[in-house]
Amino acid sequence: MxxxxxxxxxxxxxxxxxxxxxxxxxxxxxxxxxxxxxVPRRADMVEMLDLDAVDRQQLWEDIRxxxxxxxxxxxxxxxxxAALGNVVSQLHVHVIGRFRDDTAWPAPVWGVGKAEPWPxxxxxxxxxxxxxxxx
Amino acid sequence: MxxxxxxxxxxxxxxxxxxxxxxxxxxxxxxxxxxxxxVPRRADMVEMLDLDAVDRQQLWEDIRxxxxxxxxxxxxxxxxxAALGNVVSQLHVHVIGRFRDDTAWPAPVWGVGKAEPWPxxxxxxxxxxxxxxxx
Numbered sequence: 529m530x531x532x533x534x535x536x537x538x539x540x541x542x543x544x545x546x547x548x549x550x551x552x553x554x555x556x557x558x559x560x561x562x563x564x565x566x567v568p569r570r571a572d573m574v575e576m577l578d579l580d581a582v583d584r585q586q587l588w589e590d591i592r593x594x595x596x597x598x599x600x601x602x603x604x605x606x607x608x609x610a611a612l613g614n615v616v617s618q619l620h621v622h623v624i625g626r627f628r629d630d631t632a633w634p635a636p637v638w639g640v641g642k643a644e645p646w647p648x649x650x651x652x653x654x655x656x657x658x659x660x661x662x663x
Numbered sequence: 664m665x666x667x668x669x670x671x672x673x674x675x676x677x678x679x680x681x682x683x684x685x686x687x688x689x690x691x692x693x694x695x696x697x698x699x700x701x702v703p704r705r706a707d708m709v710e711m712l713d714l715d716a717v718d719r720q721q722l723w724e725d726i727r728x729x730x731x732x733x734x735x736x737x738x739x740x741x742x743x744x745a746a747l748g749n750v751v752s753q754l755h756v757h758v759i760g761r762f763r764d765d766t767a768w769p770a771p772v773w774g775v776g777k778a779e780p781w782p783x784x785x786x787x788x789x790x791x792x793x794x795x796x797x798x
Contacts, residue, residue, distance in 0.1 A: 575742050577730050588723045595712050606752075607710050610745035614761060614769035617741075626749060634749035638771050 597660035732795035
């Protein structure tokens with residue numbers, strides 16, 4: 529058993545999408561941005577440097593897979609990829625599709641305005657992401 | 664010849680530190696944060712996904728090396744690693760040491776206040792970074 533448990537705040541702010549080899553993938557519940565969270569299923573990880581070499585390599589693969597899925601499903605103008613963790617320390621990586629006309633552009637998305645939850649119809653976005661992550 | 668040329672705005676905002684296998688490493692000229700920029704020496708790259716598989720792997724290694732150097736030299740409370748590129752499109756990765764008492768904490772550093780240029784004495788920080796990147 530890995531002892532991994534998804535941080536409550538990350539869970540509360542996002543919707544389940546899929547599991548990749550190392551990471552649980554969540555969609556931030558904010559329809560202003562196509563915004564994935566990748567959370568390595570390892571207990572007590574804070575920095576990418578904390579992962580062992582095998583997991584660190586897998587994280588890189590999962591970031592690539594998630595980036596390609598966001599690109600395939602949402603066709604953003606730009607990808608933003610970041611590991612910050614200043615508020616929630618559990619290691620997580622943001623993969624965000626950005627548009628030149630999104631509400632935060634060109635600033636980063638963190639702390640900008642208020643999240644706008646996805647409507648129930650987001651189920652189709654989740655399905656498309658799931659398919660893209662699986663391919 | 665790769666045709667690579669460092670973006671003028673990135674060059675203007677930062678100091679030369681060293682070259683890693685793929686990336687030119689610069690120190691942002693802002694003493695509020697120990698903040699490295701990693702710029703792959705490849706022409707016309709915008710997204711990490713644009714790199715070929717060999718370069719993408721090397722970028723990951725360079726990120727690890729730079730992260731360890733920032734940790735070794737500055738002992739930050741947290742590392743922030745990000746590829747954004749919404750303003751300057753030339754592919755570059757930020758590796759930033761964060762402190763719980765820095766001026767932006769816990770927010771990201773981008774767009775917060777004004778840069779405070781390093782004094783001439785920063786030469787010692789650059790030397791220590793250079794040594795850490797080399798080890």
